[in-house]
Amino acid sequence: xxxxxxxxxxxxxxxxxxxxxxxxxxxxxxxxxxxxxxxxxxxxxxxxxxxxxxxxxxxxxxxxxxxxxxxxxxxxxxxxxxxxxxxxxxxxxxxxxxxxxxxxxxxxxxxxxxxxxxxxxxxxxxxxxxxxxxxxxxxxxxxxxxxxxxxxxxxxxxxxxxxxxxxxxxxxxxxxxxxxxxxxxxxxxxxxxxxxxxxxxxxxxxxxxxxxxxxxxxxxxxxxxxxxxxxxxxxxxxxxxxxxxxxxxxxxxxxxxxxxxxxxxxxxxxxxx
Amino acid sequence: xxxxxxxxxxxxxxxxxxxxxxxxxxxxxxxxxxxxxxxxxxxxxxxxxxxxxxxxxxxxxxxxxxxxxxxxxxxxxxxxxxxxxxxxxxxxxxxxxxxxxxxxxxxxxxxxxxxxxxxxxxxxxxxxxxxxxxxxxxxxxxxxxxxxxxxxxxxxxxxxxxxxxxxxxxxxxxxxxxxxxxxxxxxxxxxxxxxxxxxxxxxxxxxxxxxxxxxxxxxxxxxxxxxxxxxxxxxxxxxxxxxxxxxxxxxxxxxxxxxxxxxxxxxxxxxx
Numbered sequence: 288x289x290x291x292x293x294x295x296x297x298x299x300x301x302x303x304x305x306x307x308x309x310x311x312x313x314x315x316x317x318x319x320x321x322x323x324x325x326x327x328x329x330x331x332x333x334x335x336x337x338x339x340x341x342x343x344x345x346x347x348x349x350x351x352x353x354x355x356x357x358x359x360x361x362x363x364x365x366x367x368x369x370x371x372x373x374x375x376x377x378x379x380x381x382x383x384x385x386x387x388x389x390x391x392x393x394x395x396x397x398x399x400x401x402x403x404x405x406x407x408x409x410x411x412x413x414x415x416x417x418x419x420x421x422x423x424x425x426x427x428x429x430x431x432x433x434x435x436x437x438x439x440x441x442x443x444x445x446x447x448x449x450x451x452x453x454x455x456x457x458x459x460x461x462x463x464x465x466x467x468x469x470x471x472x473x474x475x476x477x478x479x480x481x482x483x484x485x486x487x488x489x490x491x492x493x494x495x496x497x498x499x500x501x502x503x504x505x506x507x508x509x510x511x512x513x514x515x516x517x518x519x520x521x522x523x524x525x526x527x528x529x530x531x532x533x534x535x536x537x538x539x540x541x542x543x544x545x546x547x548x549x550x551x552x553x554x555x556x557x558x559x560x
Numbered sequence: 561x562x563x564x565x566x567x568x569x570x571x572x573x574x575x576x577x578x579x580x581x582x583x584x585x586x587x588x589x590x591x592x593x594x595x596x597x598x599x600x601x602x603x604x605x606x607x608x609x610x611x612x613x614x615x616x617x618x619x620x621x622x623x624x625x626x627x628x629x630x631x632x633x634x635x636x637x638x639x640x641x642x643x644x645x646x647x648x649x650x651x652x653x654x655x656x657x658x659x660x661x662x663x664x665x666x667x668x669x670x671x672x673x674x675x676x677x678x679x680x681x682x683x684x685x686x687x688x689x690x691x692x693x694x695x696x697x698x699x700x701x702x703x704x705x706x707x708x709x710x711x712x713x714x715x716x717x718x719x720x721x722x723x724x725x726x727x728x729x730x731x732x733x734x735x736x737x738x739x740x741x742x743x744x745x746x747x748x749x750x751x752x753x754x755x756x757x758x759x760x761x762x763x764x765x766x767x768x769x770x771x772x773x774x775x776x777x778x779x780x781x782x783x784x785x786x787x788x789x790x791x792x793x794x795x796x797x798x799x800x801x802x803x804x805x806x807x808x809x810x811x812x813x814x815x816x817x818x819x820x821x822x823x824x825x826x827x828x829x830x831x832x
Contacts (some may be wrong), residue, residue, distance in 0.1 A: 288576055289561075304561060329620075330622075330748030467817055468819065474602065
């Protein structure tokens with residue numbers, strides 16, 4: 288694959304499309320995913336845009352053994368910043384899904400000079416007390432689930448660990464119901480949960496959200512349950528001038544469930560003033 | 561994407577993994593592209609360098625269907641040129657469906673470019689001698705649906721055209737059951753069906769199969785119906801020392817239905 292050397296690591300990416308209309312669109316995947324997660328939107332998005340989908344440190348095509356402490360939000364944010372800095376065509380449009388949305392939010396906070404527009408598709412993370420009165424300090428409810436799954440994966444039972452994780456996230460039977468291809472892509476990245484178990488990301492604060500100056504679009508699945516919709520709407524309410532689009536009939540992997548609608552929304556936002 | 565210029569065309573490819581052995585070049589089928597192999601990249605790249613190419617006119621190109629270079633002969637010449645340009649010495653080649661047809665033709669024309677060959681339900685017609693063997697097994701060509709599919713594309717009914725094609729291969733309702741991700745990847749390549757309608761590819765001949773010298777594995781889905789379930793079995797009878805593997809509970813896109821089992825069969829064959 289094509290790679291950029293960032294912070295001592297060869298970061299793989301795929302680059303598709305000529306992009307005669309504006310800057311490249313850099314895409315950052317979420318937990319347990321990699322550059323392939325954007326496959327469903329590559330076609331519609333590359334008709335007019337140059338699209339660059341990265342694989343974060345330790346995700347496939349790396350076959351990581353889960354050893355070491357270089358898997359963290361902080362590291363991944365540093366890596367994305369260093370990656371964008373190496374692109375010839377800056378500022379870029381940046382799009383992140385789930386944990387990748389968290390990373391892109393932090394990039395926008397730290398280096399607004401690198402970004403033209405920002406798209407956050409159900410960003411992952413927690414809200415601190417300035418955004419959520421019910422906030423309790425300490426590990427999030429998700430952290431315990433990640434730890435339990437990661438231990439099973441570290442023992443070598445990849446499918447057992449993934450089942451635990453997916454069923455906790457999406458309800459009982461979620462792993463079994465997944466088609467074989469998405470299942471395999473999760474398997475290819477299973478050891479990253481071991482890294483994620485050790486990651487301590489700070490929650491989002493009101494000051495964080497208010498510091499975002501990049502024009503921002505939030506996209507959500509209208510049927511997503513749990514904390515993700517709350518995080519999305521709360522951040523959207525505090526990122527000045529941001530827009531929100533909820534896609535009917537979809538959940539967290541909304542761009543895999545409704546790729547055409549998702550791309551329409553993204554393309555309209557990128558084309559807008 | 562990375563590209564190699566072959567016969568005047570920039571062929572895009574994905575190059576994943578490292579190995580001292582020969583690379584494994586993957587050739588997709590009708591309506592596919594380099595993404596067709598997403599589900600098998602993980603297991604295959606643990607020990608192999610895997611190169612998944614997009615044939616001329618397939619995504620990442622956004623082809624409008626105009627021009628006459630979408631031809632089996634052109635794609636065969638392109639894959640040959642691609643392997644030559646790779647300049648790694650003999651490669652292992654895996655082809656699915658139309659890509660399997662191409663793999664067969666590459667092995668016929670340029671055996672010195674290949675170490676091993678994997679054909680996953682190769683597509684094509686059979687010559688009269690082979691057809692006679694196949695008749696008892698229920699040989700129904702899928703080509704009959706192609707002109708109807710083309711009409712639908714021309715009238716703008718992309719999903720209707722794809723439903724005709726996919727249902728023709730994997731049975732009624734197959735398109736409707738497909739998840740949105742593979743559906744969209746087929747849409748991205750729909751105009752290649754226009755190229756495929758008039759190409760009149762030559763049928764497989766018994767003598768051609770008998771002349772394949774490359775060690776060959778043929779893989780089929782256990783539940784595939786119709787012509788595609790027959791062709792590979794007939795070819796396996798005539799390719800010298802051919803190995804076969806059936807992936808139970810799968811159909812024509814067997815490596816998407818059971819990626820682990822498919823990879824196991826391929827890795828065993830490559831290691832043997």
